[in-house]
Amino acid sequence: MSGRVLVGVKRVIDYAVKIRVKPDNTGVVTDGVKHSMNPFCEIAVEEAVKLKEKKLIKEVVAVSCGPQQSQETIRTALAMGADRGIHVDVSGKDYENLGPLQVSKILAALAKQEDAQLILLGKQAIDDDCNQTGQMTAALLDWPQGTFASEVSLEGDKINLVREIDGGLEHIKINTPAVITADLRLNTPRYATLPNIMKAKKKKIVTVKPADLGVDVTSRLEVLKVEEPPQRQAGRV
Amino acid sequence: MFAVRNALRLGSRLFIPAVTRRGCAGAAIPIDDVVNGLTEEQIQLRQTVRKFFVEKLAPHADEIDKKNEFPGMRDFWIEMGTMGLLGVTAPVECGGTGLGYLDHIIVMEELSRVSAAVGLSYGAHSNLCVNQLVRHANEKQKEKYMTKLLTGEHVGALAMSEPNAGSDVVSMKLRAKKEGDYYVLNGNKFWITNGPDADVLIVYAKTDPEAYQKGITAFIVEKGTPGFSTAQKLDKLGMRGSSTCELIFEDCKIPAENILGPLNKGVYVMMSGLDLERLVLASGPIGIMQAVLDAAIPYLHVREAFGQKIGHFQLMQGKMADMYTRLSACRQYLYSVARACDRGHFSAKDCAGVILYCAENATQVALDGIQCLGEFSHVDYS
Numbered sequence: 001m002s003g004r005v006l007v008g009v010k011r012v013i014d015y016a017v018k019i020r021v022k023p024d025n026t027g028v029v030t031d032g033v034k035h036s037m038n039p040f041c042e043i044a045v046e047e048a049v050k051l052k053e054k055k056l057i058k059e060v061v062a063v064s065c066g067p068q069q070s071q072e073t074i075r076t077a078l079a080m081g082a083d084r085g086i087h088v089d090v091s092g093k094d095y096e097n098l099g100p101l102q103v104s105k106i107l108a109a110l111a112k113q114e115d116a117q118l119i120l121l122g123k124q125a126i127d128d129d130c131n132q133t134g135q136m137t138a139a140l141l142d143w144p145q146g147t148f149a150s151e152v153s154l155e156g157d158k159i160n161l162v163r164e165i166d167g168g169l170e171h172i173k174i175n176t177p178a179v180i181t182a183d184l185r186l187n188t189p190r191y192a193t194l195p196n197i198m199k200a201k202k203k204k205i206v207t208v209k210p211a212d213l214g215v216d217v218t219s220r221l222e223v224l225k226v227e228e229p230p231q232r233q234a235g236r237v
Numbered sequence: 238m239f240a241v242r243n244a245l246r247l248g249s250r251l252f253i254p255a256v257t258r259r260g261c262a263g264a265a266i267p268i269d270d271v272v273n274g275l276t277e278e279q280i281q282l283r284q285t286v287r288k289f290f291v292e293k294l295a296p297h298a299d300e301i302d303k304k305n306e307f308p309g310m311r312d313f314w315i316e317m318g319t320m321g322l323l324g325v326t327a328p329v330e331c332g333g334t335g336l337g338y339l340d341h342i343i344v345m346e347e348l349s350r351v352s353a354a355v356g357l358s359y360g361a362h363s364n365l366c367v368n369q370l371v372r373h374a375n376e377k378q379k380e381k382y383m384t385k386l387l388t389g390e391h392v393g394a395l396a397m398s399e400p401n402a403g404s405d406v407v408s409m410k411l412r413a414k415k416e417g418d419y420y421v422l423n424g425n426k427f428w429i430t431n432g433p434d435a436d437v438l439i440v441y442a443k444t445d446p447e448a449y450q451k452g453i454t455a456f457i458v459e460k461g462t463p464g465f466s467t468a469q470k471l472d473k474l475g476m477r478g479s480s481t482c483e484l485i486f487e488d489c490k491i492p493a494e495n496i497l498g499p500l501n502k503g504v505y506v507m508m509s510g511l512d513l514e515r516l517v518l519a520s521g522p523i524g525i526m527q528a529v530l531d532a533a534i535p536y537l538h539v540r541e542a543f544g545q546k547i548g549h550f551q552l553m554q555g556k557m558a559d560m561y562t563r564l565s566a567c568r569q570y571l572y573s574v575a576r577a578c579d580r581g582h583f584s585a586k587d588c589a590g591v592i593l594y595c596a597e598n599a600t601q602v603a604l605d606g607i608q609c610l611g612e613f614s615h616v617d618y619s
Contacts, residue, residue, distance in 0.1 A: 016265075034267050036284065075281060191289050194321030194334045197281060 003117035004059045007048045007082065008107060009041040011066055011073040012127045025225050027096065028127075037073045040122025042080075042189040043182040047152060048120050049081035050187065056154045057118065059083045063110060065103050067091035071205055078200035079192030085205035086110060090217060094210075097219035099128070102210070104136035109213035111141060116177065118159075123148055123181040134181035144174035147181040265350075265531045272565075273572055275343070283343050289320060290351045298352040301478035305470075307355060310434065311392075314362075318389025323363050327371045331379055332387045337579035338513065339572060342520040349524025350531070354478035356521050361430040361479075362386070364517040366393025369439055369510050370457075373498040378457060382437050394435035396426035396484055397507060403428070406441075407450045407504065411486060413442035418493050420444065420456065422464070422486040432482035433470050436460045440484070441503050453503035457495040464489030512588040516578060519571050519592040522599030526564040529606035533560070536610055556605045563598045570594055 013019065014034040022029055037045075048060045062077035064070040065088040074085035088106050090098055111119055119138075124131035138145035146152070150169070151162035163170040164183050192200070210217045270280045293316060301307045317323050325341040327333020334340075341364065349356030367386050370379065370393075385391035402409045411424035422442055429438075438458045445452030458465060468483040498506040534557060537548030547553050574587045607614040 032267065032269075036288075072277070072281065075277075076285075079281070079285070191320060192285050193319060194282070194285075194325070194336070197278070197285060198334065198336075201278060 003057055004061060004114055005048045005051065005057050005118045005120055006107065006111055006114060006116040007041070007044050007060060007062050007077065008103070008119070008121040008133070009045060009062050009064050009073050009077050010038040010122070010125045011035050011064060011070045012038045012125055015039060015126055021226055021228050025227055026223065027226050035069065035072075037076050038122050038125045038127075040124060040126075040182055040184070041073075041077075042122075043184070043186050044120040044122050044180075045077045045080050045082060046187045046189040047180075047182060048118075049190075051154070052081065052083075061086060061114060061116070063088065063107065065090050065098060065106055065210075067095055074205050075200055076192060078203045078205075079197040080190060081196070082203075084203055086114075087205055087207045088213070089207050089209050094217050097221070097223075098217060099219060099221060100130045100132035100136055102215065102217045102219070104133050104140055105215045106210055106213055106217075107133070107137045108140040109215055111137075111177075113213070118177060119143075119179045121179065121181045123183050134179050138179035141177075141179070143178050145179045145181070146172060146174050148183040149180050150183050150185045152180060152186065266527070266534050268527070273568055274576075275339075275572075279340060279343055282340060283347060286320075286322065286344050287347045287350075290348050294348070294355060295351045298355075301352060301354060303477075305472060305477040305480075307358075307478045307480075310355075310358075311389075313355075314389035314392060316389070317359070318387060322359075323389055324367055324371075324383075324387040325363060326368050327383065327387060331371065331383045333367075333371070333383075337575070338516060339575040339579055341517055342523075342571065342575050345517060346520040346524040346527070349521045350528045351524075352478065353521055353525050353528075354476045356524060357476050357479040357518075358392075358431050360514075360518045360521065361395065362393040365395035365430075365510070365514055366435075366437065366439055368513060368517075369395065369455075369497070369506065372510070373455070373506050374457075377494065378497070382457060386437060391436035392431055392434045393437050393439075394429055394431035395439045395510075396429045396432070397441045398428045399425060400427045400483075406507070407453070409441065409443060409453070411440070411442040412446065413444045413454060413456065413491070415444070415493075416490075419490040420454075420493060420496075422456070422458075422489040422491060424486055426484040426486075428471075428481060429484050430479055430481050432467050432484055433480040438484070439497060440486075441507055444503075445501055448501065450504045452501055453507065454500050455497040455503040455506045456491050457497055458489075458491055462489055462491065508585075509583070512583055512585045513578070515592040516571075516574060516588045519567075519595040522592075522595040523564070523568055523571060525599045526560070526567065526595075526602045529602050530560055530564065533557075533606040533609040536613070540611075553609060556609055560602045560605050563602050567595045567598050 012035060014036045017034055020029045051057045052060055060082040062074050062082040062085045064073050071087050074087055078085055107119060121134045134147055135145055146159060146161035148164045149161050150164045153160045157176050159174050159176060159178055161172050161174060297309060321334040322344055324333030325336050325344055326338060329335040345356055345360055348359055370383060386393050397406050399409050411422060411426060413420040413422050440456050440458045441453055442456060443452050444454040464487050466485045468485055471481045473481060537553050538546055540547045571591050574591050
């Protein structure tokens with residue numbers, strides 16, 4: 001199987017940051033807070049780049065949905081070895097309400113537009129923990145899905161996958177085109193070396209709007225309130 | 238959200254003093270690089286190297302300081318070489334990364350933030366040695382020495398100071414006497430960073446003692462050259478883990494082709510190198526100041542006394558403001574001078590000014606940090 005891989009990369013609050021809820025309880029504080037690529041997305045990028053290095057696929061396209069700053073996340077993917085980037089520009093209220101359903105519609109549209117053979121995503125984002133985008137994307141495209149992947153190998157036009165599930169490890173074989181979501185143990189993402197960061201400057205990032213892809217990003221959900229979890233009480237021995 | 242985040246945080250082996258770890262305030266204090274005037278690439282550079290140093294070096298920083306030893310140094314050097322960090326200012330044709338002095342400063346700043354000692358060794362290698370070779374080595378010398386210095390297989394150093402010549406370095410006594418195609422070196426050097434480990438050293442010697450400063454020549458010396466040896470590693474008060482020692486030359490024959498720059502014109506090589514050395518090494522104190530903030534600020538939000546977080550008390554708030562503003566002012570001065578150098582404008586006065594200012598302020602910020610941390614500043618964090 002040779003062809004194009006779409007990798008979704010999400011810009012999230014860095015995992016090491018202490019999260020603070022906004023005083024008006026409408027969300028968490030994001031202004032001036034350190035953001036980086038979702039760790040599971042890093043693993044997805046690494047897997048895609050590895051497949052390209054093994055010459056099993058031809059091109060890695062990094063996609064991110066969000067405001068202007070999402071381009072930084074795409075740049076990181078480019079520095080890790082992705083070939084080009086697509087920035088789907090969503091900002092303001094639309095961005096605050098952006099969730100898996102809208103993103104999966106966007107990814108499905110892009111997959112058709114780019115004639116992708118494979119979509120690699122992280123299993124979930126560490127800000128909303130939804131764990132839905134991969135599954136929804138596969139359903140919208142009517143493609144097979146291999147989620148929570150801890151091992152991926154291509155065999156002709158099929159994919160052998162090991163999934164981490166509650167009961168242990170599940171071995172499955174799926175057809176391509178397919179959607180795979182990466183779990184923690186799939187690989188160890190590489191550092192972007194300085195020479196690669198320099199090379200990435202020359203790689204292209206194209207910006208599109210959801211409307212260009214025929215996607216309506218209005219949310220069907222309304223956030224009523226965001227609050228901290230209750231303080232842990234002392235235990236009793 | 239919290240379960241996955243906590244799992245990731247515990248798995249990351251971030252180096253945080255136990256006190257702040259308890260308070261779950263593990264995040265480092267953010268740096269406003271828009272105010273600092275960095276380009277998008279430089280902001281990405283900072284994020285990339287920060288991640289690399291936190292994951293690869295931070296777990297060892299404590300032990301390096303305690304033992305005055307960095308056992309994993311050679312492996313770490315190779316990892317830095319692969320990342321392209323050892324030749325930030327070396328041209329791409331030589332195998333370097335082809336970036337500027339400000340980029341080099343950002344790398345060294347983040348490295349010093351994690352371990353100032355390793356930062357110093359890195360500065361000695363990448364600026365004192367590698368950058369001087371970039372500026373003065375001829376093609377043959379670059380071909381012979383650059384590659385391994387850039388991949389990290391070789392460690393570099395530079396030697397000018399002597400037991401009796403520090404500030405008055407031009408009064409150095411290391412003698413280099415011409416004998417056919419060789420120069421025979423006799424004497425010593427002292428306070429040489431990376432001395433014990435270095436494979437390639439730039440050494441300044443007196444080829445014409447009568448000519449005073451017009452009789453100094455720079456040589457490239459290889460480890461293992463007969464007559465060249467290193468003596469005791471110094472047990473220093475600070476920067477522990479950056480190995481420093483004395484170099485001994487006893488009838489050490491160096492081929493004439495290893496002269497770096499023009500004969501007897503070494504003082505220009507040395508003095509112009511010193512400007513850039515001061516510029517880049519000023520990022521050491523910047524990294525140190527940032528590290529003080531990283532440790533002290535979260536602590537002030539966690540520690541309680543008299544019924545409230547001590548960060549609410551005015552004296553502590555005053556100290557936070559002082560530490561932050563000193564660091565910010567130092568950064569702007571350093572980055573401005575670096576940008577000028579990157580445009581080809583080298584001000585010796587400002588390069589010297591920058592390291593004076595940053596170093597003095599770092600001492601003051603560290604003292605303030607000690608006051609913030611109270612008794613916890615005096616104990617072993619591991």
